[in-house]
Amino acid sequence: MSNPLVRKLEGFGPLSELDRTVLERISANAQLIGPRIDLIREGDPPDGVILVMEGIACRQKHRANGARQITAYLVPGDSCDLDVALLDRMDHTITTLSACRVVRIPSDVVRRLLKDHPTVARALRMSTLVDEATLREWLVNVGCRSAIERIAHLFCELLVRLQVVGFASEDSYEFPVTQLDLADTVGLSNVHVNRSLQELRRKGVIELKGKTLKILDRQRLKTIAEFNAKYLHLGTRAAA
Amino acid sequence: MTLKTQPVQVATGSSDHESRLVFEDGLLVAVLVQLSTDHASDAGKWFLEAGFGRADDPHAPVFDNLDDALAWIARQLARDVVQI
Numbered sequence: 082m083s084n085p086l087v088r089k090l091e092g093f094g095p096l097s098e099l100d101r102t103v104l105e106r107i108s109a110n111a112q113l114i115g116p117r118i119d120l121i122r123e124g125d126p127p128d129g130v131i132l133v134m135e136g137i138a139c140r141q142k143h144r145a146n147g148a149r150q151i152t153a154y155l156v157p158g159d160s161c162d163l164d165v166a167l168l169d170r171m172d173h174t175i176t177t178l179s180a181c182r183v184v185r186i187p188s189d190v191v192r193r194l195l196k197d198h199p200t201v202a203r204a205l206r207m208s209t210l211v212d213e214a215t216l217r218e219w220l221v222n223v224g225c226r227s228a229i230e231r232i233a234h235l236f237c238e239l240l241v242r243l244q245v246v247g248f249a250s251e252d253s254y255e256f257p258v259t260q261l262d263l264a265d266t267v268g269l270s271n272v273h274v275n276r277s278l279q280e281l282r283r284k285g286v287i288e289l290k291g292k293t294l295k296i297l298d299r300q301r302l303k304t305i306a307e308f309n310a311k312y313l314h315l316g317t318r319a320a321a
Numbered sequence: 322m323t324l325k326t327q328p329v330q331v332a333t334g335s336s337d338h339e340s341r342l343v344f345e346d347g348l349l350v351a352v353l354v355q356l357s358t359d360h361a362s363d364a365g366k367w368f369l370e371a372g373f374g375r376a377d378d379p380h381a382p383v384f385d386n387l388d389d390a391l392a393w394i395a396r397q398l399a400r401d402v403v404q405i
Contacts, residue, residue, distance in 0.1 A: 148380045272356065272368045272383065276335040279359050 084108060085134060085158035085246035090204035092245055092315060100201050107190060108132060111182035116257075120175045120183060121161075127168055129185045132160040136181030137257060140173050141265070151266040153216060154178075154258075156239070158246040162212075163191060163205055179257030207314065214312040223268040226306075229277040231267040233306035236287065240296060241310050256294040281305075322398060324350075324391050331370060335359060340370065341387065343394055350398060351376045353390050356383065369393075375400065 086108045087101050096104070111134040114120070120131050120138065131138075133155045140153040140161075152173065155161070161175055166188035177183070195202040215238070222231045239256070243249035258266070264274045281287045286302050288295040296302055324343055329352075331340040336357035343351040354370040356363050367390040369381040376397045384390035 146380070268379075270368070270379065270381075272337075272360065272363075275360055276333065276337070279335060 083247055085248065086132065086160075088246045089158035089208065090201060093204040093207040094200060096200055096204070100198050103194065103198060104201065107186050107194065108134060108184050111135070111184045114177050114181050114183050116177055116179050116181075118177045120177065120185075121171055122174045123171050125171050127165040127171055127188075129187045130160050130163060130165060130191050131155075131175055132184045132186055133157055134182040134184060136177060136179040136183075138175060138177045138181050138183070139262070139266070140175055142173050149265045150268065151262065152219065153212065154239070154266070156242050156246065157248050159212075160186075160208075163195070163209060166191070178259075178262055179255075211312075211314050214314065218312050228267075228269050228273045229280055230306055231269065232263070232274065232277045233281065233286075233302050234308055235263075235267060236294065236296065237299075237303055237306050237308035238310075238313070239294075240299075241313055241315065245315060252297070252299065253293055253295040255292050256289070257292045322395055324395060326353075326387070326391070333370065337368070343376075343391065345398060349373060351394050353384075353387070372397070374398075 084105050087096070087104050090096060090104065121128060123142070135157055138155040139151045140155070141149055141151045143149050155175070165171075195205070218238070222234055226234060240249055240254060243254045248254060260271055260274050264271045267274070269277075278289065282289070284301070286296070286298045286305070288297055302308070322345060324345055326341040326343055329340045329342050330338045331352060331354055333354060336359050337354045338357075339355040341353045342349055343353060350373050351369060352371040353367045356366050356368055358364045360366075363383050367384040367387055369378065369390070372378055372381065372394070376394050378397065381393070384393060
């Protein structure tokens, strides 16, 4: 399988052979990490840039009463903030949702990469803008969309993001996220998530078999979600 | 505190219909819905569909039976709320 970091960044503009080689080198030797492992916790000093090469990880915040909000998914090719080394302490926790392959890139390696490879630096900055745009869209999701719309929107978004890095077919992808994780992602109770999934199944829009999500009626899913992939800034790649 | 319940059917947009309105001193404080077989291992349990005032909690647990749900609502209503 081709390198998801290279695939993702290439989408923001052509990379030279040297750029690709450097990206492949820094993303080599990804470590296999089991599900539900904190890669870094809120309050910890930052420890390099965390890059996901396989699986799904998330950013999350916890309340004192145990309630949790997942604020982002990191899919293959995604990393935590490039400039995280500027912070004294992490303001959120990064956790694997499924088993993941993860690379921790030392901050000085990231600094050199940004300095010596301007095209890569530009693509990474684009990637940061997309992360911020995605966060805004998720905020709209929890603030302005109904239960079924929130889930439909997330499923549309993941199809596009995973297709870009080669982890989704035309209509299917692995969705190794539990119903409880999904509830904490879209700010709903487990009961409401279950009802919404059942409704999407009943309408013949999706099929969930084990951990594989198949989108049976992409147009209907997009209509339910009012999904428009523009915020992902993929240019011509946004086929979904 | 005495809680009174009234059977009702709620259109939840799912197979979960069997429900109870919960009143405290004549005021509606909560709507409990019994989960249908759509919810696998939670089927038959009770869900806080809506809680009003102190009974509002987006992270309320699912209750094994109606008595547990009413006891939880009673505790919520009795708790001290930080005054703003």
